[in-house]
Amino acid sequence: MHDKSNKAKSILLLSDSPSYGTVALRMASAVLEKLHYDVFSLPTALVSNTLNYGRAEILDTTEYLFHSLSIWKELGFSFPSLFIGFVLGERQAERIYQFAKEEKEKGHYIFFDPIMADHGKLYNGLQKGTLKAEKADAGRRLHFTE
Numbered sequence: 832m833h834d835k836s837n838k839a840k841s842i843l844l845l846s847d848s849p850s851y852g853t854v855a856l857r858m859a860s861a862v863l864e865k866l867h868y869d870v871f872s873l874p875t876a877l878v879s880n881t882l883n884y885g886r887a888e889i890l891d892t893t894e895y896l897f898h899s900l901s902i903w904k905e906l907g908f909s910f911p912s913l914f915i916g917f918v919l920g921e922r923q924a925e926r927i928y929q930f931a932k933e934e935k936e937k938g939h940y941i942f943f944d945p946i947m948a949d950h951g952k953l954y955n956g957l958q959k960g961t962l963k964a965e966k967a968d969a970g971r972r973l974h975f976t977e
Contacts, residue, residue: 840867840868840869841868841869841870841871841908841909841910841911841912842863842868842869842870842871842910842911842912842913842914843871843872843873843910843912843913843914844856844859844860844863844870844871844872844873844914844916845872845873845875845896845913845914845915845916845918845927846859846872846874846875846914846915846916846917847874847875847876847877847878847889847916847917847919848872848874848876848877848878849878849879849880849881850877850878850879850880851879851880851881852880852881854881855878855916855917856872856874856916859872859914859916860872871903871908871910873892873895873896873899873900874892874895874896875892875893875896875916875917875918875919875923875927876889876890876891876892876917876919877889877890877892878890889919891919891920891923892919893919893922893923893926896923897926897930900930910934910939911938911939911940912939912940912941912942913931913934913939913940913941913942914942914943914944915927915931915941915942915943915944916944931943
């Protein structure tokens with residue numbers, strides 16, 4: 832149950848949830864819970880396995896994520912810290928950006944790790960050509976300038 836007296840140590844994690852592998856939401860939740868954070872996590876995508884295998888099935892969870900956030904708002908849950916990891920596509924990115932902007936306006940901390948590569952090599956399915964525009968846009972969005 833959410834401990835409303837522990838709001839200062841609450842964090843919301845938005846990232847992918849792999850069915851196989853100890854990364855993303857699985858790893859972040861475990862580490863933060865060990866540090867006694869009140870962890871909320873919502874998947875941006877369900878992923879069959881980590882992307883380094885060359886193939887993976889990815890399920891978009893955008894509607895579930897935002898419906899869950901609406902319910903949590905009704906229940907009075909709040910998260911003074913927000914961590915954004917893997918984001919699945921432009922539509923989801925825009926909605927997460929709007930949510931993060933609202934959270935920042937409340938004075939909440941925003942942490943962003945776009946999770947796109949390891950050791951200088953892009954994950955399978957990501958293309959260099961589209962990343963320049965995404966990187967510039969992410970920088971603009973991260974600083975919330977219009």
